[in-house]
Amino acid sequence: MALDALITQVQLNLGLTADGIAGPKTWNAVYTKLMGAAPLGKDLAKIITDVQTKVGVKADGAPGPITWEAINKAIPAVNNEEQINPATTAKVDSRSENVISTLLPEVQPLARQLVIQAAAKGITIKILSGLRTYEQQDALYAQGRTTPGQIVTNAKGGYSNHNFGLAFDIGVFENGKYMGESPKYAQLGPVGVALGLAWGGNWVSLKDTPHYELRPDWAKNMSNSDLLAALRDRKSKGTSLIA
Numbered sequence: 001m002a003l004d005a006l007i008t009q010v011q012l013n014l015g016l017t018a019d020g021i022a023g024p025k026t027w028n029a030v031y032t033k034l035m036g037a038a039p040l041g042k043d044l045a046k047i048i049t050d051v052q053t054k055v056g057v058k059a060d061g062a063p064g065p066i067t068w069e070a071i072n073k074a075i076p077a078v079n080n081e082e083q084i085n086p087a088t089t090a091k092v093d094s095r096s097e098n099v100i101s102t103l104l105p106e107v108q109p110l111a112r113q114l115v116i117q118a119a120a121k122g123i124t125i126k127i128l129s130g131l132r133t134y135e136q137q138d139a140l141y142a143q144g145r146t147t148p149g150q151i152v153t154n155a156k157g158g159y160s161n162h163n164f165g166l167a168f169d170i171g172v173f174e175n176g177k178y179m180g181e182s183p184k185y186a187q188l189g190p191v192g193v194a195l196g197l198a199w200g201g202n203w204v205s206l207k208d209t210p211h212y213e214l215r216p217d218w219a220k221n222m223s224n225s226d227l228l229a230a231l232r233d234r235k236s237k238g239t240s241l242i243a
């Protein structure tokens with residue numbers, strides 16, 4: 001995981017829309033935060049190499065995980081240690097809620113329950129990534145192909161489980177710091193499964209332990225590609241994705 005989760009973390013810390021996609025707006029904000037001044041008149045390529053130099057990585061204009069790890073370290077986490085109120089399941093922390101609001105209504109309480117049940121086990125997680133529109137997915141697909149950066153996905157718009165509001169990715173936090181790798185991801189998998197979610201850690205080909213999704217009942221025995229095709233079809237017709 002996940003370059004997009006790293007980018008999401010930086011976006012959250014900068015108060016930006018946390019979509020995990022580093023476009024000009026994100027780069028402008030990163031530059032401004034690190035340099036203390038806006039990158040007036042600089043083009044995106046120059047902004048990127050200036051930021052890379054500032055955070056001490058190779059200024060190759062192709063920002064991947066190393067660059068984003070360094071940016072994430074250089075930009076302090078916002079002080080956002082809101083406590084989960086066990087008396088209500090209505091809301092969790094505001095970072096997670098921002099992402100949860102992008103999910104289908106049927107998925108939202110499951111994401112909240114995962115946050116709450118993780119907290120009960122002493123594990124702090126936040127929901128970092130939810131719906132990506134087709135346009136956002138296309139922009140992500142373009143990265144490393146027709147736009148700067150490294151390739152981060154093989155899915156075009158409509159070909160990711162994240163394009164339908166059914167899927168979300170979590171981040172584990174320790175002492176307020178985002179942990180890209182942690183055994184806690186695997187510990188939480190069965191908790192999500194018990195909630196009725198499909199967990200990416202159970203996938204055979206490409207394990208994705210931060211990933212959870214709601215599989216509609218009609219899709220229980222479908223392959224992922226068949227599921228995606230059916231979801232695209234339902235979405236284009238405006239029919240329910242769940243019922």
Ligand SMILES: [Zn+2]
Pocket residue numbers: 162167168169208210211212
């Ligand atoms: Zn995912």
